[in-house]
Amino acid sequence: MKNDTINNMLTECFGATVKPLIVAGATFIDPSLAGILATALFTAEDSYRYTRAEKNIKEAIEDLNSKIEKIESQTSARNNVIIKEQLFPLFWDFVVEEQEIDKIQLFVNGIVSAVNKEEINMEKMFVYFDILKNLRLKEIQYFIDVYINKNYKVVKGDFTVNYPNELDIAYHNYVLNKLERLGMINLFIIDGNGTADENYKITNLGDEINHYFNSL
CATH class of the missing domain: 1.10.10 (Arc Repressor Mutant, subunit A)
Known part of the structure; x- marks a missing residue:
């Protein structure tokens, strides 16, 4: 996976221009961008949903940063498009609405688990994420x-x-x-x-x- 993949994913999913920080050859997204990305979803910055989305996105970015090298090293060329166009958008759909912030790490780990497979089954990933959403x-x-x-x-x-x-x-x-x-x-x-x-x-x-x- 190229170093700008997560940057492209964020840009496409949120419609926001994001500049990554390049550290030791890996891509790191600044967690302070969470507010910008939340604004792309919710216009009322004082709303409950905005506040939750901002916290969730920040948590997800920080955890993605901690696992980015593993994600990039495990991603095969054949899965690059499905990860970028289906898996990451699905991931954010669930993350921004999650009510238990401590569960965000499980969604991020789902990304790590998925990219490790030779072929990603998006139907199964939806089921896994949906069950994770419905269980505390x-x-x-x-x-x-x-x-x-x-x-x-x-x-x-x-x-x-x-x-x-x-x-x-x-x-x-x-x-x-x-x-x-x-x-x-x-x-x-x-x-x-x-x-x-x-x-x-x-x-x-x-x-x-x-x-x-x-x-x-």
């Missing part, structure tokens, strides 16, 4: 802890295990239903005493998402 960090950790590492929080019949109060039961059911709705787990056993975590199995999509998280 705590819910991602919950998915890994309960359904990958099998630290089951059992809700079965009229009694519970590892749950001290009804609020925890409600949260557990909320996350379980959300993961099932996103297609990451599904119920494969129903017994006479109700359902429990071990009655659910990880779907193929859930396996892929888990691999995506682990690869990051």
Whole structure:
């Protein structure tokens, strides 16, 4: 990938002219440009959406800068166009609207993961980003802890295990239903005493998402 690729990506996605800082042969985008790029999206600088977009873009730029050499070294010529015209625009669509700034790094790592592949499957990248958008960090950790590492929080019949109060039961059911709705787990056993975590199995999509998280 040429050194000006990210500069071109920002220019095309935001319609803003961005001058990169060249350091040791790599491209580094000045995080102070976040406000300029946010302005290209939202005209009201005092709006909540503008403020969030500015913070998210700054965070993404800083994390991209920390991984730019890896991104450039892994990008093949055959993927250059799809990265520039599809992957980066999709990335910014999700980043500017993200409500948990600590999750921005996972989106950036998605770029690193994608460019490392011989052929980028944009449909899968959309699914991964969409699922990442719909899961809070705590819910991602919950998915890994309960359904990958099998630290089951059992809700079965009229009694519970590892749950001290009804609020925890409600949260557990909320996350379980959300993961099932996103297609990451599904119920494969129903017994006479109700359902429990071990009655659910990880779907193929859930396996892929888990691999995506682990690869990051």
